[in-house]
Amino acid sequence: MTTSNRAAPKTPPVSAPGTAIAVVGLRKSFGDHHVLGGVDLTVPVGTVYALLGPNGAGKTTMVNILSTLLTADAGEVRVAGHDVRRAPGQVRSAIGVTGQFSAIDMFLTGRENLRLMADLSHLDRRGAARDVAALLERFDLVEAADRRALTWSGGMRRRLDLAMTLITRPRVIFLDEPTTGLDPRSRREVWDVVREQVADGVTVLLTTQYLEEADALADRVGVLDAGTLAAEGTPGELKALVPGDGTNLDDVFLALTGHAASAVDPADPTGAVAPADGIAPTDLTEKETTAR
């Protein structure tokens, strides 16, 4: 999306200027299953925060609470200057969410899906038509645009989902494992989109199981393990926590939590299994970090 048609921030922060997301003492349980056990984090405006964690760490639960879908049991959560519990409407008008699984209307075409989001965020007709066209172009979906999403591939659906989030012009974006299941080229496309958004002053909180994704994109990384932040810092700071050179975040994760990060089978926390989509994270690391 180009910067020219971006509207002014819909909801200027009412407190703690410069802070897009503020979480203090966040707790959440489902029955007697404690999923989040007191999480604190702060994300400045215009930065990327990566929540890194294995399956079941509580990443999606975090995103659901920050995006007003779930209510926390305890703790303070402010997004775009508003309390998620007291002013959910104001939070919602400032955020955009791409969940872990594509949430698109399979019976509509790609263009109609984008139009639906534009209508629901009350964009004017002409501006909406222009944004729809620009986003289809940006995400390489022009050819398929007038086919029903039912006939699209999984990767195309993920990209449409992200485009649907961007068309509402959010100031804070939540991306729950945005690149899981994408091929390397689409993954880099998504990374570029995140960087463009941040360059426009948008704040991004994303979750990932891929260490090099956090390394490539994030200003700060929080390592979520069993519902608490086992460590937090810049990618460089986290690497410095572990002695020795050539350290990567894999070693950090192992050192901090006692198990590997990527796609850990909860039944077998000691075994590092290949990521589910078959893309070895290390394949990307070199290309991406050198390209940066």
Next chain:
Amino acid sequence: MMPTYVVRDSMTMLRRNLRHLSRYPSLAVMLIAIPVVFLLLFVYVFGGTLGAGLPVHGGGTRADYLTYLVPGIWIMTVSSVANGTAVAVAIDQTGGMFARFRTMDISRVSVLAGHVLGAVIRTVLALAVMIVVAVLLGFRSDAGLPGWLGAAGLVLLLAFSFTWLTVAMGLAAGSIETASNTPLVLMVLPIVSSGFVPTEQMPVGLRQFAEHQPFTPIIETLRSLTSGAPVASEGWFAVGWCVVIGAVGYLWSRRQLGRVPTR
């Protein structure tokens, strides 16, 4: 949330719903076909025998049975369309669309408005088809305009109530299969009412159930209205049941909409 946006967002959702209908008419056609098949089956296969058993002097004819059956078939039509609503709602719930809408600044009423208004429009279309089919088969009515207006009002009230009930069923279902199975009870209940045969001809236990379940007063009221007969106290029961079913469905829907689907 400004009131003008509630209306505007509801219309956006209704447009989406009608677009689904225009893109996939086959599902709607099937849901209308089910009560049409029941009508043909009961009139032509069982109608001669069942007509003879009607409590009119000297026993009735197939034509008498058609007149007797039509109100029950209307109810079945409403149930059938409502079944489709549960499925459509379950698709949005399990597919994450409702969760997506809930992260946007849209009122809860608007989120469901597309399904509710769309369902009422589908029901009206389906009932129009049923009336035409019944008239082609020989259905005639002695009722005047007030009777027909009353009948239309009652059927619409029932459609509205069933829509909210099946919206809740669709939200609660957790899977599309469950969503298409749960509302089948609304298809079966009219058979165990005064819709297909007079309750006096049922065995005692069944008869007590049939006489006291919601469909019987609704069907009896429709029968009186469309035959030009005066409506007795069953009219109040009919309206009362519709209001109760609708209120339960609405409150249950509101609760269910807060759930985050787990995958």
